[in-house]
Amino acid sequence: MPLKNTLIQKIEALTEGNYEYLFALHRHYHANPELTLFEFNTAARQAEEYRKAGCDQVALLAGTGVVALIKNGPGPTILYRNDHDALPIQEENDIPYCSTVPNVGHLCGHSMVPAISVGVARNLVALKEHWSGTVVLVSQLGEESGDGARKMLNDGLYERFPRPDLALAWHCSPTLPGGTVGIRKGPTMACAAHLDILVRGIGGHGGFPSETKDPVVLAASIVMRLQTIVSREVNPLEPAVVTVGSFVTNSQKGTVIPSEVLLKLTVRCFSHPIYLQILEAIERICRGEAIAAGLPEALFPKVMPFSFFTESVYNDPELTTKVEAVFVDYLGQNSVREEPAYTFAEDFAHYADGGRIPLSFLWLGSVDPAKFDANGKPKEVLPSLHSPRFLTHPPTTIRTGVNAMTVALVGLMGTGFAE
Ligand SMILES: [Zn+2]
Numbered sequence: 001m002p003l004k005n006t007l008i009q010k011i012e013a014l015t016e017g018n019y020e021y022l023f024a025l026h027r028h029y030h031a032n033p034e035l036t037l038f039e040f041n042t043a044a045r046q047a048e049e050y051r052k053a054g055c056d057q058v059a060l061l062a063g064t065g066v067v068a069l070i071k072n073g074p075g076p077t078i079l080y081r082n083d084h085d086a087l088p089i090q091e092e093n094d095i096p097y098c099s100t101v102p103n104v105g106h107l108c109g110h111s112m113v114p115a116i117s118v119g120v121a122r123n124l125v126a127l128k129e130h131w132s133g134t135v136v137l138v139s140q141l142g143e144e145s146g147d148g149a150r151k152m153l154n155d156g157l158y159e160r161f162p163r164p165d166l167a168l169a170w171h172c173s174p175t176l177p178g179g180t181v182g183i184r185k186g187p188t189m190a191c192a193a194h195l196d197i198l199v200r201g202i203g204g205h206g207g208f209p210s211e212t213k214d215p216v217v218l219a220a221s222i223v224m225r226l227q228t229i230v231s232r233e234v235n236p237l238e239p240a241v242v243t244v245g246s247f248v249t250n251s252q253k254g255t256v257i258p259s260e261v262l263l264k265l266t267v268r269c270f271s272h273p274i275y276l277q278i279l280e281a282i283e284r285i286c287r288g289e290a291i292a293a294g295l296p297e298a299l300f301p302k303v304m305p306f307s308f309f310t311e312s313v314y315n316d317p318e319l320t321t322k323v324e325a326v327f328v329d330y331l332g333q334n335s336v337r338e339e340p341a342y343t344f345a346e347d348f349a350h351y352a353d354g355g356r357i358p359l360s361f362l363w364l365g366s367v368d369p370a371k372f373d374a375n376g377k378p379k380e381v382l383p384s385l386h387s388p389r390f391l392t393h394p395p396t397t398i399r400t401g402v403n404a405m406t407v408a409l410v411g412l413m414g415t416g417f418a419e
């Protein structure tokens with residue numbers, strides 16, 4: 001149900017009053033990025049900002065994660081998450097608040113979403129008469145390594161703080177103009193597993209290969225054969241990716257056949273059964289190619305445990321439909337875009353606690369609207385997330401991010417509906 005117009009005006013006026021403050025906070029985070037799990041200053045500042053916003057309880061969790069509560073009587077408990085870690089990438093944007101840290105940059109919008117969260121916190125505290133329930137604000141560490149959410153959950157997020165009935169998150173969109181939002185129901189982000197394969201052989205002289213078992217040739221066969229998993233084995237209606245991103249031997253010379261090759265892979269798909277199917281195929285192909293190479297069984301390739309695993313983000317259709325309705329009412333149908341599923345990975349999935357808590361991962365348009373033509377098509381190639389030139393457009397991103405999330409939360413917990 002739509003919010004009353006007077007309430008919308010009140011929300012927008014509050015956001016406008018905080019705009020310069022939030023923009024300055026975003027600039028501060030952007031100029032001072034901190035890498036995954038080292039977000040010490042960012043977490044301390046974010047905690048201080050939540051306290052200043054009037055949150056009832058603010059705590060650090062899992063080292064550099066922040067949790068803040070706004071308690072406001074009976075009603076639903078909603079978790080609203082942002083993330084605040086930076087990437088090991090040199091920023092190439094020509095802006096006054098460009099990263100001051102060499103080879104570290106906020107190039108995934110994680111300097112923007114914490115500032116927006118502070119704006120939402122300030123609004124919710126000021127609007128307590130219009131909603132009822134509990135908001136759990138989570139400023140997450142370590143999203144880029146895929147295990148920050150798990151670290152916060154393991155440190156008692158759902159035991160030491162109220163367990164949410166549902167969870168929402170903004171992520172900056174590199175393709176949608178500021179002032180718009182992106183919605184997706186069902187599978188939204190892929191699950192991602194990183195795994196290593198240690199391919200072993202019998203090394204020797206490069207000029208006399210018949211005395212060796214060459215792991216380079218074996219690993220090359222494995223890499224080629226792995227490409228048939230998605231193209232020949234997985235249901236063509238199921239999106240999946242198997243990428244070998246690194247192929248390293250322990251020989252530095254062309255004259256030496258090495259004894260080992262280390263392959264590093266990432267696997268992406270949208271369901272656990274497909275993931276298990278891919279994993280089984282990887283193990284079978286490694287074994288099969290080793291037999292074909294005549295390798296003794298003791299030297300068969302080792303598929304190593306994951307260095308990283310995130311589940312796929314599934315946007316609860318019922319919750320997302322509710323949020324969509326609130327957004328359409330507030331922003332208009334044209335500014336609420338349907339987004340495809342992506343094979344990026346996001347550890348927001350872990351807040352679902354194995355599917356028990358409905359989630360909705362929401363895209364926040366972040367691109368300067370001047371970069372689109374009258375038909376809404378980009379006039380230039382837009383930098384993707386993790387590009388050294390990814391850049392948000394603060395005037396539209398902050399305002400829409402704060403207003404639309406406030407509207408959504410008050411809409412889900414509100415007492416301010418129109419008649
Ligand atoms: Zn991100």
Ligand SMILES: [Zn+2]
Pocket residue numbers: 108144385386
């Ligand atoms: Zn990222």
